[in-house]
Amino acid sequence: MDDAAGGRLMVGTRPVRRLTEPAVVRWLLTGLALGFLGLFLLLPLAVVFAEALRNGLGAYLDSVREPDAIAALKLTLLAAAFAVPANLVFGVAAGWAIAKFRFPGRTLLTTLIDLPFAVSPVISGMVFVLLFGRQGLLGPWVAEHDMRIVFAVPGIVLATVFVSFPFVAREVIPVMEAAGTQEEEAARVLGASGFQTFFRVTLPNIKWGVLYGAILCNARAMGEFGAVSVVSGKIRGETNTLPLHVEILYNEYMFQAAFAVASLLTLLAVVTLIVKTILERRMHGGH
Amino acid sequence: MGIEVRHLTKSFGSFVALRDVSVTVHSGELVALLGPSGSGKTTLLRVIAGLETPDVGTVLFDGDDATRRDPRDRGVGFVFQHYALFRHMSVFENVAFGLRVRPRDQRPAEDDIKHRVHELLELVQLDYLGDRYPSQLSGGQRQRVALARALAVEPTVLLLDEPFGALDAKVRQELRRWLRRLHQEIHLTSVFVTHDQEEALELANRVVVMNEGKIEQDAAPGEVIERPATPFVSNFLGNVNLFHGRVQVEVHDEAGRPMPMELDGERSEAVRVIVGDRVYVRPRATGTP
Numbered sequence: 001m002d003d004a005a006g007g008r009l010m011v012g013t014r015p016v017r018r019l020t021e022p023a024v025v026r027w028l029l030t031g032l033a034l035g036f037l038g039l040f041l042l043l044p045l046a047v048v049f050a051e052a053l054r055n056g057l058g059a060y061l062d063s064v065r066e067p068d069a070i071a072a073l074k075l076t077l078l079a080a081a082f083a084v085p086a087n088l089v090f091g092v093a094a095g096w097a098i099a100k101f102r103f104p105g106r107t108l109l110t111t112l113i114d115l116p117f118a119v120s121p122v123i124s125g126m127v128f129v130l131l132f133g134r135q136g137l138l139g140p141w142v143a144e145h146d147m148r149i150v151f152a153v154p155g156i157v158l159a160t161v162f163v164s165f166p167f168v169a170r171e172v173i174p175v176m177e178a179a180g181t182q183e184e185e186a187a188r189v190l191g192a193s194g195f196q197t198f199f200r201v202t203l204p205n206i207k208w209g210v211l212y213g214a215i216l217c218n219a220r221a222m223g224e225f226g227a228v229s230v231v232s233g234k235i236r237g238e239t240n241t242l243p244l245h246v247e248i249l250y251n252e253y254m255f256q257a258a259f260a261v262a263s264l265l266t267l268l269a270v271v272t273l274i275v276k277t278i279l280e281r282r283m284h285g286g287h
Numbered sequence: 288m289g290i291e292v293r294h295l296t297k298s299f300g301s302f303v304a305l306r307d308v309s310v311t312v313h314s315g316e317l318v319a320l321l322g323p324s325g326s327g328k329t330t331l332l333r334v335i336a337g338l339e340t341p342d343v344g345t346v347l348f349d350g351d352d353a354t355r356r357d358p359r360d361r362g363v364g365f366v367f368q369h370y371a372l373f374r375h376m377s378v379f380e381n382v383a384f385g386l387r388v389r390p391r392d393q394r395p396a397e398d399d400i401k402h403r404v405h406e407l408l409e410l411v412q413l414d415y416l417g418d419r420y421p422s423q424l425s426g427g428q429r430q431r432v433a434l435a436r437a438l439a440v441e442p443t444v445l446l447l448d449e450p451f452g453a454l455d456a457k458v459r460q461e462l463r464r465w466l467r468r469l470h471q472e473i474h475l476t477s478v479f480v481t482h483d484q485e486e487a488l489e490l491a492n493r494v495v496v497m498n499e500g501k502i503e504q505d506a507a508p509g510e511v512i513e514r515p516a517t518p519f520v521s522n523f524l525g526n527v528n529l530f531h532g533r534v535q536v537e538v539h540d541e542a543g544r545p546m547p548m549e550l551d552g553e554r555s556e557a558v559r560v561i562v563g564d565r566v567y568v569r570p571r572a573t574g575t576p
Contacts, residue, residue, distance in 0.1 A: 183373055190440055
């Protein structure tokens with residue numbers, strides 16, 4: 001409507017020059033994009049909640065409050081609680097080394113950081129089984145010290161840390177490289193110590209990148225299926241994470257319960273996305 | 288403070304940035320390191336600041352060996368080519384940084400910091416911009432904030448890397464004049480790097496011409512022009528004389544008589560250096576302009 005009015009105003013003075021496509025094309029393209037978005041993103045999301053609530057709110061709450069579901073939720077949060085801080089520290093350290101220094105093996109380190117992205121999650125899980133399993137390389141040592149890693153919580157945490165490993169480093173490296181080293185040099189000349197330089201100059205410059213990486217890392221840690229599935233052993237109430245629990249319920253034809261638990265994961269994802277959007281806005285708006 | 292640099296050699300991989308460079312900067316001097324890019328002038332400045340460690344050679348501050356001294360203990364103020372302001376801090380906090388990171392027993396009280404920062408911002412005529420962030424400033428303003436920040440720690444030496452390189456011509460002129468005035472006021476030993484002959488000749492007490500990691504000539508500005516020590520110096524400074532043909536001026540001596548003006552300027556009564564669209568005229572007998 002606005003365009004049409006604007007167009008008519010122009011007629012009197014000079015020939016109308018169209019700067020936009022005809023309305024049909026615009027509507028068609030917009031419709032197509034929205035349709036695609038609806039079909040592939042919104043519809044599945046809606047289905048999750050519709051199926052979860054199919055037997056009413058009571059049934060939904062029952063499936064969510066069921067002990068195995070609670071245990072799975074706790075384990076998922078526990079794995080994320082290990083993965084995020086560990087990868088935060090590692091990611092910032094690795095990013096700092098790669099972006100600010102030139103040293104032999106730098107390219108190798110950059111490649112290694114991407115390894116968890118390149119390798120299929122199932123194989124990542126297998127690696128831990130082959131390392132710490134009974135027949136594994138470190139298996140005897142693990143047994144000797146009376147520890148359980150594979151098919152136990154430590155294995156799940158390890159696998160989660162591994163697959164969510166690159167996110168922080170990946171986010172931080174470009175930000176740090178763009179920032180260069182001049183501000184750090186300026187800080188040093190002005191008398192700042194290494195710690196002061198890091199906490200007062202380096203970290204504030206990359207803080208949004210770090211937070212953004214942490215959010216992506218968290219999303220992956222909570223949603224990981226493949227690697228965790230291999231190391232978990234799927235003992236209900238003990239080594240089941242939320243994604244694994246959903247699969248088990250689904251395989252047992254408990255669709256409503258499966259979707260109810262899936263809705264928990266979905267909600268976690270939605271919260272993550274909201275935080276991410278807020279951060280992005282601040283990243284581009286702030287200083 | 289006087290700086291003495293002895294037999295410095297520094298290479299980066301196969302690239303030799305400095306080859307056996309020795310130079311002395313006397314207390315209170317304003318020295319220009321002039322040369323094309325890749326001549327080693329910035330490396331020399333960074334070695335003096337302690338941001339690079341030389342492979343061979345020593346750096347003496349007032350006679351004391353400071354070659355391995357940490358940059359934070361050298362008492363130098365460094366103005367970076369692209370200012371390197373802390374982008375997440377306000378102008379005020381940028382200038383205050385050097386005071387805030389001091390060890391607790393040497394750190395001034397908050398009121399003193401405030402007072403000192405305002406004083407410095409007044410000096411660079413930017414007191415009204417204290418709350419702004421670097422991204423909100425123009426190039427010339429950023430440059431002056433960088434200068435105020437460097438001066439905040441009361442350095443005994445001021446080092447400037449291409450201080451006016453990234454500014455447009457008019458602002459450059461203004462800042463240059465301003466810097467010279469500042470130097471006349473506070474007599475801080477200063478070394479600045481430039482590839483701009485005009486800048487070096489106009490500002491410095493002494494010009495050190497560098498090329499391929501070596502010092503080609505180390506002399507007063509007039510000397511460098513009148514008696515270039517090497518073909519490189521005459522070539523590097525001579526380039527500017529190509530502008531001769533475009534300039535239309537009549538040159539008079541002090542008594543107002545027109546003076547002959549030869550384009551090559553070699554054997555006339557006056558030596559002319561024409562840089563850009565300006566003409567420097569200097570009788571041969573008296574030394575400096």
